[in-house]
Amino acid sequence: MNWGRFFHRGKADTEQREELEFYLDVTTEEYIARGVHPAAARDAARKKLGNATWIREEVYQMNTLDFLEGLLRDARHALRMIRLNSGFSTAAILSLALGIGANTAIFSLVNAVLIRPLPYPESESLVGVFNSGTIQGETFSDMGLGPGMYAALKEHSAAFQEFGVWSPGTATVTGAGDPEQIKTVTVTQGLLPALGVQPVLGRRFSIEDDMPGTAETVILSHSYWLRRFGGDTQMVGQMVVVDFVPRQVIGVMPRTFRFLDLSPDVLLPQRFAKANLRIEPFSYSGIARLKPGITIGLANEDSTRVLTKVIPENARSFFEQARVKPNLRPLKRDVTGDIGAVLGVLMGALGLVFLLVCANVANLVLVRAQARTQEFAIRAALGAEWGRIARELLVESLMLGLLGGAFGMALAYGALRILTAQSLTTIPRLAEVSVDAATLAFGLACSIAGSLFFGLIAALKCGIPGKILNARGASMGLHQLRAQNVLVIAQVALALVLLVVGGLLTRSFVALRGVHPGFTQPERIQTLRIAIPETQVPEPERVARMQAEIVENVSRLPGVQAAAFTSGMPMDADYRSGNLVAVEDKLVPGQPPPNRRVKSVSPGLFAAQGTRLLAGRDFTWEDLLKRRLVAIVSESMARENWGQPNTALGKRLRPGALGDIWLEVVGVVEDVHDDGAHRPAPPIVYFRTGVNDPWRPDRPPSIRRGLTLAIRSGRTGTERFLREVATAIHSVNPSLPLTQVRTLNDVYRRSMARTSFTFILLGIAGTMALALSIIGVYGVLAYAVGQRRREVSIRMALGAQPSQVKGLFVRRGILLASTGSVAGLAAAIGLSRWVSSLLFGVTALDPVSYVASAMIVSAAAVIASYIPARRASSVDPIESLRVD
Amino acid sequence: MVQGTLDMLVLRTLVVGPAHGQTIAHAIERGSEEVLQVEHGSLYPALRRLENRGWIASFWGTSENNRKAKYYRLTPEGKKQLAAQTSRWEQLVKAIGRIMHPAREGQS
Numbered sequence: 001m002n003w004g005r006f007f008h009r010g011k012a013d014t015e016q017r018e019e020l021e022f023y024l025d026v027t028t029e030e031y032i033a034r035g036v037h038p039a040a041a042r043d044a045a046r047k048k049l050g051n052a053t054w055i056r057e058e059v060y061q062m063n064t065l066d067f068l069e070g071l072l073r074d075a076r077h078a079l080r081m082i083r084l085n086s087g088f089s090t091a092a093i094l095s096l097a098l099g100i101g102a103n104t105a106i107f108s109l110v111n112a113v114l115i116r117p118l119p120y121p122e123s124e125s126l127v128g129v130f131n132s133g134t135i136q137g138e139t140f141s142d143m144g145l146g147p148g149m150y151a152a153l154k155e156h157s158a159a160f161q162e163f164g165v166w167s168p169g170t171a172t173v174t175g176a177g178d179p180e181q182i183k184t185v186t187v188t189q190g191l192l193p194a195l196g197v198q199p200v201l202g203r204r205f206s207i208e209d210d211m212p213g214t215a216e217t218v219i220l221s222h223s224y225w226l227r228r229f230g231g232d233t234q235m236v237g238q239m240v241v242v243d244f245v246p247r248q249v250i251g252v253m254p255r256t257f258r259f260l261d262l263s264p265d266v267l268l269p270q271r272f273a274k275a276n277l278r279i280e281p282f283s284y285s286g287i288a289r290l291k292p293g294i295t296i297g298l299a300n301e302d303s304t305r306v307l308t309k310v311i312p313e314n315a316r317s318f319f320e321q322a323r324v325k326p327n328l329r330p331l332k333r334d335v336t337g338d339i340g341a342v343l344g345v346l347m348g349a350l351g352l353v354f355l356l357v358c359a360n361v362a363n364l365v366l367v368r369a370q371a372r373t374q375e376f377a378i379r380a381a382l383g384a385e386w387g388r389i390a391r392e393l394l395v396e397s398l399m400l401g402l403l404g405g406a407f408g409m410a411l412a413y414g415a416l417r418i419l420t421a422q423s424l425t426t427i428p429r430l431a432e433v434s435v436d437a438a439t440l441a442f443g444l445a446c447s448i449a450g451s452l453f454f455g456l457i458a459a460l461k462c463g464i465p466g467k468i469l470n471a472r473g474a475s476m477g478l479h480q481l482r483a484q485n486v487l488v489i490a491q492v493a494l495a496l497v498l499l500v501v502g503g504l505l506t507r508s509f510v511a512l513r514g515v516h517p518g519f520t521q522p523e524r525i526q527t528l529r530i531a532i533p534e535t536q537v538p539e540p541e542r543v544a545r546m547q548a549e550i551v552e553n554v555s556r557l558p559g560v561q562a563a564a565f566t567s568g569m570p571m572d573a574d575y576r577s578g579n580l581v582a583v584e585d586k587l588v589p590g591q592p593p594p595n596r597r598v599k600s601v602s603p604g605l606f607a608a609q610g611t612r613l614l615a616g617r618d619f620t621w622e623d624l625l626k627r628r629l630v631a632i633v634s635e636s637m638a639r640e641n642w643g644q645p646n647t648a649l650g651k652r653l654r655p656g657a658l659g660d661i662w663l664e665v666v667g668v669v670e671d672v673h674d675d676g677a678h679r680p681a682p683p684i685v686y687f688r689t690g691v692n693d694p695w696r697p698d699r700p701p702s703i704r705r706g707l708t709l710a711i712r713s714g715r716t717g718t719e720r721f722l723r724e725v726a727t728a729i730h731s732v733n734p735s736l737p738l739t740q741v742r743t744l745n746d747v748y749r750r751s752m753a754r755t756s757f758t759f760i761l762l763g764i765a766g767t768m769a770l771a772l773s774i775i776g777v778y779g780v781l782a783y784a785v786g787q788r789r790r791e792v793s794i795r796m797a798l799g800a801q802p803s804q805v806k807g808l809f810v811r812r813g814i815l816l817a818s819t820g821s822v823a824g825l826a827a828a829i830g831l832s833r834w835v836s837s838l839l840f841g842v843t844a845l846d847p848v849s850y851v852a853s854a855m856i857v858s859a860a861a862v863i864a865s866y867i868p869a870r871r872a873s874s875v876d877p878i879e880s881l882r883v884d
Numbered sequence: 885m886v887q888g889t890l891d892m893l894v895l896r897t898l899v900v901g902p903a904h905g906q907t908i909a910h911a912i913e914r915g916s917e918e919v920l921q922v923e924h925g926s927l928y929p930a931l932r933r934l935e936n937r938g939w940i941a942s943f944w945g946t947s948e949n950n951r952k953a954k955y956y957r958l959t960p961e962g963k964k965q966l967a968a969q970t971s972r973w974e975q976l977v978k979a980i981g982r983i984m985h986p987a988r989e990g991q992s
Contacts, residue, residue: 016928019905019954023924026906026947050925058929062936 813865
């Protein structure tokens, strides 16, 4: 076979003809030379050559690929058939497009989030470095590292090629223009080399940048560089004022750089004072690049060896009791978290929808193929090989599949564009989602697998020898619908599974909405973050005064019911913090006290938040002024330690494992679901804001400088209101940036975002499944009615009542639906444990969801079968019999 | 003509130099003293087949009487192929000869 000639067969044939012409001419001349009459000579030459056309055909055949030729012809024929049967084709292609589109979209999510490596070179050797420990029976698997641990690992680790620690934060940029709060990530020198990234402009941090006393430096992100400095290529070397400290810009990161799942505006160097490398606080996350050949197990062992050396004498017993040990894991797991469960369920659900789509299209294709059995029989009788007919059916299915796939891919692209624009913080790595080669391959594989599935069913039912010869084109018995019946039962079963899952998620969502979160009307609570930097206002007393003035000014604004500061709003994971809290008389000697959620709040916070006071009193401004040692606890904290909210009053507790400063409980407030509505409310200890006396006399007094201002008002969200608030704050200090301006409702909604995201997608999947199975049931019964028209006519002519005829078909529909329902219920029970991790407030075997879904499916099936049944009963026997 | 020998004869004819279809046919016929008659119905498909296999190559040239004609020439692979086919053919002829004249074979 010569490909060149295959594609230029026309030209080759022309040459062949010329060659034969030449032969004829030469031979004719020879004959003439021998004395034959010119006219006769030509004829003689032709006779000698034989049939020229036949020769040309033989040569032409040699240049042909029979199979490919046939395939191309079949494809052309299939496209013609698809155009001609536009109703059938539209239905098939649209449902395929929906099925393939949904699956491709979710696949590209899974691919970007779970499958694709992190966007760093050789990212598989990157690990997140943490500690794990157990405090009071509660296991923490991602305790951070302390400065001392960092220094020890950096110096002595034999397993790490590069290593660094980081922590996220915010900072204020002042200078030209308005003060602006930006997101920062503070890193040690080894972190960028560990990730394997280089700035596009300038350099990375050096060891010197990490040392206190040298010039302060900063690296800009690409987007911040563009946004704030217009992409000035001369930026390196210039100064930027970050948190009122002038810093020299030493680099700009590449546009594609992402810091794990964060997109910080700037990177700052982490500076630990060399002299005082304490083991605490455990608040830095580590990232290391393992040396080649080192496994995580080995690295864990090595880190244990290194860390045991640096634990100071006085902390040794705590470390042993809490069983603190290094806990390294693939960095990717740190980024993706537990989103795998959600995506797995979604992928499974949409996979089921795709099966349903295939079953539906298979039904359509079968119906069409059966309608063409007569045609096939005639063609077989005329000598068509059965392979040709089967191939034609397959090719037609393939064309349908590919067209559906193409539209599906377009749908997926659109859906992903919409999804990524949502900035859903609950899905990690969402910004990396794109339609790439793997996604296209997946979509193509879906199309081809689906087409093979329904194409083979059609070919096996109608396109193989026995079937072709048997087909007489007359009315068919019920047994010939067996394949369709099985498909419909499968469809009903699949739809039921999806409805059950959708029902469970709906019930979870309702239960979640029903949880009283511990605050009221979150949409009326305006929050914004204010930090007063030490570089600007060094004295704690002045900071306290400013904070009090801000609350006072804002409270006086029209329409404001209450305003107060808190270290972090409920459900706001960014400012969540914990501390060891010892309760007087409940200390177990030699054991660390339990870790508790702690918050610092100013007087009036509970009123602003709508959290009820159950016993005692709120903090007062006098508490702050006199630096009183007071605390408020949540109901669950009170019940756990003292039995009743009332009995908690007057009891004492102490923050931290060290020191001897006891705080008196003066109030008990209701529980707040601080980890989100889907999690139980944790016991919370509230401290007051304001100046705190040091627990050791040689330290200065301290104050919390970064606080969230919560304002309860009916005017939240309006621009005018926000301007008034800003003016009130800036009258106290004009250079304070106001950041994270939002309502508590935004935070509240975000805490439910993952559940609602899953709930909405599964709702869509369930609805699609229901619609598809209704179409399936309707299609099969309508077809059966058409096939049995003669039988129905005879029955009616013999005196059957329309209602009896109707019953005949409706009963069949109910039979199909109930068989499918039983199978579906069994499958749903079997599969339900996969979704149990996504449920809230219902069990995976929630009877309401199961019964309701079964009822919906059955009702839908009855309606779907009633319509064709009525058509059957309205058949005019005379007319129908006359036609046949 | 014996089946499969046409290819070999065409290759053999082209050893002396390029030729067009008509010349090839004439050469075979004359060379065999008109014993072998080349049917043109098989000659042209055979030429195409040999060309597809890469044993001969074709080019358009000018014939003896200044006409455009398609010429064929032997390729290096064709030469190898001819050698292989020739030896196979000779073995075949010998083998057949032994069967047809067993006595003479035995005496010698």
